[in-house]
Amino acid sequence: MAYGTSDAHGSHDHHPSGWKRWAYSTNHKDIGTMYLVLAAIGGLVGGLMSWLIRLELSQPGLQYITDLQFYNVLVSAHGLIMVFFFVMPALIGGFGNWIVPLMIGAPDMAFPRMNNISFWLTAGGLVLLLTAGFTAGGPGTGWTVYPPLSSNEYHPGPAVDLAILSLHVGGAGSILGAINFIVTIINMRAPGMTMHRMPLFVWATLVTAFLLVLAMPVLAGGLTMLLTDRNFGTTFFKVAGGGDPILWQHLFWFFGHPEVYIMIIPAFGIVSQIVSTFSRKPVFGYLGMAYAMAAIGVIGFVVWAHHMYSVGLDVNTRAYFVAATMVIAVPTGIKIFSWIATMWGGSIRFDTPMLWACGFIFLFVLGGVTGIQLANAGPDMAWHDTYYVVAHFHYVLSLGAVFGIFGGFYYWFGKMCGRQYSEAAGRVHFWLTFFGVNLLFFPQHFLGMAGMPRRIPDYPDAYSGWNMVSSLGAVVTIVGTLWFLWLVFRTFTAGEKAAANPWGPGATTLEWTVPSPAPFHTFEETPRIAPEPAH
């Protein structure tokens, strides 16, 4: 999709300086940068927790973490931080804020002040969650916060309340951010950019924003009920008062399943941009790709109870959820094959972003096919709550969404900071991470097949072999992460000046028409998109 644009970068960069520039920021690029920094902090803290978990699990017995509540807090906080304060701020808050206005030729987001409060609410959520971890033993409930374990009887003290408030605050930030994206994308596209000509990353952000607006309030409602159960004597989830703990699971997963698509759909968008750019071809089957994401979003709302096959649902209910869940494979398959068809016949350059995108496609397929297995309620009884599930969702998230984040980072880093990373160093980072995460997560399929339950601090001795291999994989990812931090540091201090478009003729979206780094204000004059060439 080639856009002809009028010249749109005659900006005179005057903006507040010092801390006010950031704290009071209403600029989509600055807010995007702050989201990325928040995501980096969240990712490092959540990653550190996972490495502590892998350290403890590297051999049988309790060696390093003898406080079992602390182990459960690590497991819970790792999940919550990675979901709410790493993947979401990076993909939606970070790349969404930075790139969506540039891609649609808008001068900024529709509600710049709301953008500011979205960010600070999210940041406040992370602070609250970390506070929860250090208060009254911490919340050892898992990221799913199932009552009765999360009720005041089994988790007295303020830790779970703080975690609930953290999700409330972070969730409010997400809802406001999502409204902002919807309004911006619908109203502020440059003339000529019809909905069906938006870049796929913009489509992905739009679908994600709708998922957020619909799913987050359900979580907020459930959390409020849990909060009043804990503090004000209500009994929504308490059997003694006529409540039902399974109700929480329905509410949580009604949010929780769309949430996994909230994390992966923006990565779909990024991968589409990268594959098209580096194959020097427009995306194959553009409309199919856009509507596949919309379909995944819609179906994602009606499959939640496949997380609950063992809780005692009626067998017909389970049969429905099996069927609905398997349907998701169809639009997902369309996306996978369309990416490959985009590459087919292309003139592909395997620069670092393309490596991450290809890694994403293959590893997402691996996580996807184990998802097909888990969708079947019958055999799922062999896998439910085992490491098979851990392997599955880390393949689609830790190797899917996170590969999307890194792909997007290398793709747009030059545009954001004005300096180009070292290509060789980027490739080393990719291969270290690719090798590390596969070594880390692939053996977990074996552990799950053999029956090892999730969320246990110690395991029967027979599981020690693959656990040790898995922990070695974690060591490799630590090396990869340190390498990445060094790479970022080197890029800032010694990176070459980035060109406006470092990727050549394949990069056709509007962000490549503005200089690197993108000036403080862009598109003060609205660009005009050339009419679509006749087919």
Place this chain on the structure above:
Amino acid sequence: MFKRFAWIGAGAAALAPAGSGPALAAQPLPWQISFQPAASPVMEQIQWFHDFLFWIIVAIALFVLALMCYCAVKFNEKSNPTPSPTTHNTTLEVLWTAIPILILVAISVPSFRLLYFMDRTDKPEMTLKAVSHQWYWSYHYPDHGNLNFTSNMIQAEDLKPGQPRLLAVDNEVVLPVETNIRVLTTSEDVIHNWAVPAFGLKVETVPGRTNESWVRITKEGTYYGQCSELCGLNHGFMPIQVRAVSKQAFAQWTEEAKKKFAANLEPESVRVAQAR
């Protein structure tokens, strides 16, 4: 009496893998990469289904990998300097929508059959009730004079040779083979999950609810499982141990167990009253 009995149970568990005929000790083995051996019709069918689905998903993954490798070789910058402008191919798009649908239908037929087969048994011959507590199990045999007892993990320092760490318990569940057993579960406190991988059983224990499943054990032996829902501090330390014996041995065991756990046999109301 108590001590002697526990020792016999432990001895049987230790001897089982040494090859006493059909006996089986289903527990994870080092470097295992697949399921534990099946000991129930349900698990046999799960294994069949897994093997069936496994080759489908391996084929899909290899197909995608092959396509990507082909692209990398044939369509890289050097081999193909001029990109093709193709962006649509209706036939192709219809095919890659329709073929996955057919594959999914093929998967769903045996999947639904298995799901309905697993749900419950029409003709239960006896009932076992498993009740979860933080952090141990109690078992009730309502068809055998309300025989009931609690089952705690054996601490590492108290293990006898042959007892697997974190899996062996003091009072194991004893069940007869070749019997349709209805399994009921509930919980006294938080949600736990009663799971025995070799049986393909995994039943959430939810306070205020009674969940039903079933098992028909096909081979004598000792089987192990672990709590499969995060339930607090000692979640990893409330294992499940089931010894499957012949029907005669089971009848004999119930008589011995009624004597051994005689104190538990009083009606619940009496015990509650005494406790007050």
